[in-house]
Amino acid sequence: MPFKPLALLLALSPLCAAAQTFGVAVDSKVILRNGAGAIPERPAGDSAAFFRLEDGRLRKLGEVAVPTSYLGPPTSIAVSPRGDLALVLSSSKVDPADPTRYAADDRLSVVDLSGKAPKLVQTLALGVRPSSVKFDR
Numbered sequence: 001m002p003f004k005p006l007a008l009l010l011a012l013s014p015l016c017a018a019a020q021t022f023g024v025a026v027d028s029k030v031i032l033r034n035g036a037g038a039i040p041e042r043p044a045g046d047s048a049a050f051f052r053l054e055d056g057r058l059r060k061l062g063e064v065a066v067p068t069s070y071l072g073p074p075t076s077i078a079v080s081p082r083g084d085l086a087l088v089l090s091s092s093k094v095d096p097a098d099p100t101r102y103a104a105d106d107r108l109s110v111v112d113l114s115g116k117a118p119k120l121v122q123t124l125a126l127g128v129r130p131s132s133v134k135f136d137r
Contacts, residue, residue: 019054021061021083021113025068025076029094029102039094039102048077048088048111050118062117066109067093075132084114089130104129 028044030037046068050061067090068076076089088109095103106129110121 019052019083021050021052021079021086023077023079023086023088023111024049024051025070025088026063027068027070029092030070039100043094046090048086048109048118050079050086050111050113052083061113064111064118064120066090066111066120067105067107067123068109069093069105075134078133078135079113080135081137084112086111086113086118087133087135089133091129091131106130108133 026047026049028046029039031040032038045065047063047065048068049063052059052061066088068088069090069092070076076091078087080086088111090105090107090109092102093105095101097103106126107123108126108130109123112119112121
């Protein structure tokens with residue numbers, strides 16, 4: 001059977017037409033120093049920025065201060081299928097006993113995306129270092 005690019009495009013077009021909301025972790029605990037990862041002397045607070053892609057336009061919904069980290073899990077932010085709620089993980093933090101090192105973190109923040117700007121609803125201690133987060137569809 002020959003490949004039908006038009007059929008594939010038509011089959012995937014509903015996925016592309018729907019608005020998509022996504023988040024980006026802004027980890028202030030990691031900088032590059034001489035080409036290597038390092039912890040800054042006084043890291044600014046972490047945050048998560050949220051965006052919506054709709055009708056070919058990218059719009060920033062806002063940014064909220066939440067603990068998060070690049071180190072660790074591959075998926076540290078999940079947005080609900082409706083785009084009204086986000087979960088943000090933090091799997092590492094600056095070690096309070098030694099600020100030149102990282103320590104495991106176990107926090108999950110719940111962010112409301114249904115209003116005019118993202119709003120932190122709650123931050124939970126999971127008790128274990130999270131490896132990733134996602135919503136089932």
